[in-house]
Amino acid sequence: MTDAVDSxxxxxxxxxxxxxxxxxHFGEGETxxxxxxxxxxxxxxxxxxxxxxxxxxxxxxxxxxxAGFTPVTSGELLLDEExxxxxxxxxxxxxxxxxxxPWKTVSENVEFGLKMRGISRAERRQxxxxxxxxxxxxxxxxxYPNQLSGGMQQRVSLARVLVNRPRVxxxxxxxxxxxxxxxxxxxEMLLDLWQAFxxxxxxxxxxxxxxxxLSDRVLVSSRRPGRIKGTLSVDLPRPxxxxxxxxxxxxxxxxxxxxxxxxxxxxxxxxxxxxGGAAPQLVxxxx
Amino acid sequence: xxRPPEAALASSPALSRPLQLVRSPRAxxxxxxxxxxxxxxxLIGGISLSVWVGLWQxxxxxxxxxxxxxxxxxxxxxxxxxxxxxxxxxxxxxxVLNSLQRIFIGFSVAAALAISLGLLIxxxxxxxxxxxxxxxxxxxxxxxxxxxxxxxxxxxxxQSMVFITFIGAxxxxxxxxxxxxxxxDPRLVNASLTLGxxxxxxFREVILPGALPSIVTGLSIGMGTSWFSLVTAxxxxxxxxxxxxxxxxxxxxxxxxxxxxMIGIGILGMGSSWLIRWxxxxxxxWFKPEANAR
Numbered sequence: 001m002t003d004a005v006d007s008x009x010x011x012x013x014x015x016x017x018x019x020x021x022x023x024x025h026f027g028e029g030e031t032x033x034x035x036x037x038x039x040x041x042x043x044x045x046x047x048x049x050x051x052x053x054x055x056x057x058x059x060x061x062x063x064x065x066x067a068g069f070t071p072v073t074s075g076e077l078l079l080d081e082e083x084x085x086x087x088x089x090x091x092x093x094x095x096x097x098x099x100x101x102p103w104k105t106v107s108e109n110v111e112f113g114l115k116m117r118g119i120s121r122a123e124r125r126q127x128x129x130x131x132x133x134x135x136x137x138x139x140x141x142x143x144y145p146n147q148l149s150g151g152m153q154q155r156v157s158l159a160r161v162l163v164n165r166p167r168v169x170x171x172x173x174x175x176x177x178x179x180x181x182x183x184x185x186x187x188e189m190l191l192d193l194w195q196a197f198x199x200x201x202x203x204x205x206x207x208x209x210x211x212x213x214l215s216d217r218v219l220v221s222s223r224r225p226g227r228i229k230g231t232l233s234v235d236l237p238r239p240x241x242x243x244x245x246x247x248x249x250x251x252x253x254x255x256x257x258x259x260x261x262x263x264x265x266x267x268x269x270x271x272x273x274x275x276g277g278a279a280p281q282l283v284x285x286x287x
Numbered sequence: 288x289x290r291p292p293e294a295a296l297a298s299s300p301a302l303s304r305p306l307q308l309v310r311s312p313r314a315x316x317x318x319x320x321x322x323x324x325x326x327x328x329x330l331i332g333g334i335s336l337s338v339w340v341g342l343w344q345x346x347x348x349x350x351x352x353x354x355x356x357x358x359x360x361x362x363x364x365x366x367x368x369x370x371x372x373x374x375x376x377x378x379x380x381x382x383v384l385n386s387l388q389r390i391f392i393g394f395s396v397a398a399a400l401a402i403s404l405g406l407l408i409x410x411x412x413x414x415x416x417x418x419x420x421x422x423x424x425x426x427x428x429x430x431x432x433x434x435x436x437x438x439x440x441x442x443x444x445x446q447s448m449v450f451i452t453f454i455g456a457x458x459x460x461x462x463x464x465x466x467x468x469x470x471x472d473p474r475l476v477n478a479s480l481t482l483g484x485x486x487x488x489x490f491r492e493v494i495l496p497g498a499l500p501s502i503v504t505g506l507s508i509g510m511g512t513s514w515f516s517l518v519t520a521x522x523x524x525x526x527x528x529x530x531x532x533x534x535x536x537x538x539x540x541x542x543x544x545x546x547x548x549m550i551g552i553g554i555l556g557m558g559s560s561w562l563i564r565w566x567x568x569x570x571x572x573w574f575k576p577e578a579n580a581r
Contacts, residue, residue, distance in 0.1 A: 069477055089483035099478035103496040103573045112492070116483035144573040164482065 014045030014080070015090075015167030015200035017066060021075035024061050035061040037225040039075070043200060045167075050203045050211035050218045052257065058226025059204040063170045066202060067093045079168065089113050092161030096173040098153040100145040106132065106156050107141040113164040131159045134196075135189065151182040155189070162193060168200045175210070184242055187214055191240060208257045209245060212236075220260040230260040361543035366550075369543035378532075383551065385527035386517060389445075390559065393452025394513050401457050401509075402502060405464025410494060415465075422461065430455040430516035434523055448520045448528070455516030456509035463508070467501025468494055500574050503567030510563050514556040529555065 022039040025032050036058040043049050051059045064070035065077055068087040077084050079091070100109050107128045114124035132138055135155040145153055154174055161169060171190075175183045187210060194201055205211045211218045212234055220230040234253060236244060244250055340363050346355070347362030361369075373379055407414040430451050437447035471494060479493045521530030533548030535541075568574075 067477075067481055069480075087477065087480035089481065091481060093478070093481050095474065097474075099472070099474045101475060101478075101493065101496070103499070103571065112479070112484075113482040115492075116485070116488055146573070146575075160482065 014198070016045040016080055017041075017043040017168065017200065017202070018078045019075065022065070022072060022077055023074035024058070024065055024070060025073040034225040036065075037227055039226075039228055041219070041228060043202065045080075046198055046200055048194060048201045048203065048214060048216045050205055050215040051221055052205055052208065052211045052218050052261065053221030053226065054223055054261070055206060057221045057223050059221055060172050061226065063093065063172045063202065063204055066168065067091055067170055089116070089164040090166050091168045091170060092164060092166040093170045093172070094154065094157045094161060094174045096176045098145065098150075098157045100153060100156055100160070102145055104144075105141065106137065106143050106145065106148070109145065109156055110160045110163055112160060127163060128159070131163050132156075134193070135159045149182075151178050151186060154178065154186060158190070158193065162197055165197065166199055168202065169194075169197075171201065171203045173204055173206065176205075176207075183210075188241065190214065191238070195239075208254055208261070212250060212253050212257060213240060213245060218257060220257065232257055232260070359542060361546055365543045366546045369547055373547060378527075382527055382529050382532040383555070386521065386529040386555065389449050389452050389517055389521075389528065390510075390513055393449045393517070394456045394510060397453045397456035397509060397513070398460055398506060401460035401505070402464050405461045405502075405505075406468055406490070406494060406498065408461075409465040409468025409498070410490070422458075426458050426462075430512070431519050434520055437520075438524060444524045444526065448517065448525060451520040452513045452517045456513035459508040459512055460502070460505040463501045463505025464498060467498030467505075470501065471497035499571055500567075503563065503571070506567070507560055507563045510560045511556060514552065514559070518552055 019039050019041040022036060022041075023034070024036040025034050027033055039062070051062060053059050061070060065072055066079070066084060068084050068091065072084075084091075101112070104112070107125060110128040110132060111124040114127060119127075129138065129141060132141060135158060137152060137155055137159070140148065140152065145156065148156065157174070175186050178186060190201075191214060201214075203211070203214060212232075215234050218232040218234060219228050220232070221227065222229045232253060236249060236253075344363045345351075346357045347360055347365075349357075351357040404414075404418060408418055409415070433451055433454050434447070437450045438444070441447040441450060475493050475497065476489055479489055484492060517528070518530035518533070521528035522534040525531035525534075529548055529551050533545055533552070536544035536548055
């Protein structure tokens with residue numbers, strides 16, 4: 001990794017997130033929807049955390065709240081001890097569908113954050129070039145986003161966010177619409193970048209393998225209103241490579257994760273929603 | 288451009304880019320296909336045009352008098368003869384230049400105002416609540432209906448004609464701009480915010496380029512309607528201009544010139560619309576609507 005994009009400034013806030021009794025509602029009165037309820041969670045600076053859960057469980061809401069798009073209804077949400085109020089370049093977001101500007105070239109897209117900081121054209125071009133080389137797109141500076149494949153678009157999205165050296169990288173099912181092989185490549189690349197950039201990553205997924213492969217810790221979310229109903233520590237050695245996916249240790253973790261997810265489904269069916277909150281819950285509720 | 292590529296190849300062995308042609312036979316085949324298609328559609332268009340002009344000539348020669356009365360209508364040959372002497376008329380060029388100047392001023396002012404207002408209305412609810420109701424009342428009024436009031440409003444006929452041109456262009460540009468702004472993916476705005484953009488940056492970097500394809504469409508339509516309005520205004524209150532020329536030709540019983548004036552209007556309108564589209568393509572290299580069409 002090149003020095004220009006590696007950032008290890010010890011004085012820099014590192015991106016610790018804490019939530020206390022966090023609740024988020026959408027709408028008012030009778031049409032109000034409770035997306036997230038009573039979340040107590042601490043994410044350490046530099047930690048890689050995944051939130052795993054079924055669709056519509058408020059995972060994306062959580063991302064939106066940390067990004068600063070979604071206002072918090074109740075409780076507390078802090079980034080390095082400061083309440084989160086608005087979106088900012090210290091928290092980068094990558095979505096499932098890319099949000100690259102179609103009218104900007106790959107390089108211009110990546111340069112965007114630097115342009116907003118008033119950095120000269122020559123300098124930001126140089127930085128963009130370096131970071132694009134890092135994600136393997138050094139040859140595509142002058143292409144437009146719609147000329148790239150889905151995987152390449154997500155690489156550009158990552159580069160565009162990383163150029164700001166964010167404290168926190170928020171990813172909302174970013175590799176969901178990619179084919180299996182591209183997806184694995186992207187996951188490995190993400191881990192490299194995470195290690196190079198020393199940032200906290202909050203990764204939302206509904207794919208058990210993906211969450212376990214990437215994370216230090218996997219949080220399993222219940223159906224709406226979303227609550228954390230279980231935590232899995234993933235003590236697998238790093239650097240991780242794809243062979244890990246078939247190891248017995250990985251399989252054991254996967255079984256635990258599936259049981260927790262299954263508990264979500266069964267718990268919902270039998271109406272025992274009270275299960276949430278008390279983590280870790282590594283018991284099977286199937287029998 | 289005017290000869291097929293096979294002929295070009297045969298006649299010039301030292302073609303400047305033979306490599307490209309040789310290296311990709313597929314691309315060459317594709318180019319050949321496109322050429323044949325263009326040739327075919329040009330041929331059909333040409334035949335159709337000749338048939339219509341032929342019928343027109345026939346009707347004039349036979350002095351057709353059933354429903355249409357061709358007795359006083361100039362024939363194509365008369366029009367062509369008149370066209371040959373067109374530039375001997377020292378007034379013709381000033382007519383054209385006058386019209387062009389009116390279009391240029393009226394259209395430019397309309398574009399500047401309509402795009403700014405459209406961006407505000409599309410982006411801010413307050414602006415839309417305050418500005419849209421009066422504009423909605425004015426919108427259905429055709430530019431022609433503004434002519435009497437325009438004459439009262441402005442000291443000179445020149446100003447009132449420019450104003451009519453402005454009115455003609457204003458609403459298509461405004462509505463398309465609003466539409467363009469409202470069609471912008473809100474996720475792009477959010478993305479720009481997480482990358483550190485301020486309110487002004489959002490406008491300049493996201494809203495304006497995002498609405499640009501729609502704005503260009505509005506400009507192109509507006510160019511058409513501003514010609515439409517101008518020609519009407521010139522016929523009523525002009526002293527110079529291509530519309531006035533056409534009307535004057537009628538009052539002076541110089542009938543072939545009526546058709547010349549009409550063709551002139553057509554060519555000027557078409558040319559200026561083409562200019563807008565060309566400019567739009569230059570500004571938006573990323574935008575490829577033809578990739579989705581057909």
